Amino acid sequence: MTSVSAMILWWTLIFVxxxxxxxxxxxxxxxxxxxxxxxxxxxENSFVTExxxxxxxQVELRIQSHEPSGRVSMAGTLxxxxxxxxxxxxxxxxxxxxxxxxRIHDDDDGNVRLQPQPSTVVELGxxxxxxxxxxxxxxxxxxxxxxxxxxxxxxxENFEKYAPDFAMPPRxxxxxxxxxxxxxxxxQSELCCLPDAIMASDVxxxxxxxxxxAATIRLLCPKGHSGRVVIAHxxxxxxxxxxxxxxxxxxxxxxxxxxxxxxxxDGYHRTRNMMDMRYPISIFEMRRKC
Ligand SMILES: C[S@@+](CC[C@H](N)C(=O)[O-])C[C@H]1O[C@@H](n2cnc3c(N)ncnc32)[C@H](O)[C@@H]1O
Numbered sequence: 001m002t003s004v005s006a007m008i009l010w011w012t013l014i015f016v017x018x019x020x021x022x023x024x025x026x027x028x029x030x031x032x033x034x035x036x037x038x039x040x041x042x043x044e045n046s047f048v049t050e051x052x053x054x055x056x057x058q059v060e061l062r063i064q065s066h067e068p069s070g071r072v073s074m075a076g077t078l079x080x081x082x083x084x085x086x087x088x089x090x091x092x093x094x095x096x097x098x099x100x101x102x103r104i105h106d107d108d109d110g111n112v113r114l115q116p117q118p119s120t121v122v123e124l125g126x127x128x129x130x131x132x133x134x135x136x137x138x139x140x141x142x143x144x145x146x147x148x149x150x151x152x153x154x155x156x157e158n159f160e161k162y163a164p165d166f167a168m169p170p171r172x173x174x175x176x177x178x179x180x181x182x183x184x185x186x187x188q189s190e191l192c193c194l195p196d197a198i199m200a201s202d203v204x205x206x207x208x209x210x211x212x213x214a215a216t217i218r219l220l221c222p223k224g225h226s227g228r229v230v231i232a233h234x235x236x237x238x239x240x241x242x243x244x245x246x247x248x249x250x251x252x253x254x255x256x257x258x259x260x261x262x263x264x265x266d267g268y269h270r271t272r273n274m275m276d277m278r279y280p281i282s283i284f285e286m287r288r289k290c
Pocket of ligand 1: 074075076077078079080081082124125126127128129146147148151175176177200201202203206209212
């Protein structure tokens, strides 16, 4: 098979998988996180509930998993890697400082306290916003971004519902990967600093936007910056190809895959076997080389 026909075959497989396979089915157990999806007749009124086990908190998120055309909506669906990312950053053992600094804890008198220095977290391709919501519950200063207006609309609604629970409500912003002016203006006018953490889940699926995504990550985490990048990735079709996105950072970033000990204990994510139709998901952490 020529490389051109192999590429056409992969594109077709990806299109079929993303179009017709519903990413989250009803009553799925995602890595020990109970997830229940309830649809009414109108997909406009769909919700998922997610249990953030480390925070002992259950959240309900509005989703819009299908577009009016019937196609699965990228931005309105909660994809499988997102609960895992939320689970990881809220794990008290998570080594990333950005998610520790503002951890809410009880002091000796039983009062709830926040650490003094909020960390700044940017999520790219946030979708319906679960990971950003989790980071905001930790007390981080969160900027949830996406290129899709429907994602922004859904996130605004989802964040509004939990407004009383935030020390700092998460902000939503439209950001298209590769729009360097917009990313610069995010840094200068909104963040007023470089982010301590850049996070994303299930964003490495589109061939066309990978370079733009990488460029945006590099701008938000430039040479010499100590910020961390954390990406949860669901392996879909061709691990070598998808892996090449992560490998493309290896010249100037140190990259580690988060250990199995951080994955929920039910074996659900503990596979890389692409024939196993459970959902192999990895979390990568990256930081600029010194
Ligand atoms: C597969 S969804 C993942 C959503 C969410 N992170 C999750 O895991 O549930 C990919 C997200 O990336 C966003 N996205 C795709 N291409 C983009 C681009 N070029 N610029 C900004 N956002 C983009 C989509 O709108 C969508 O919300």
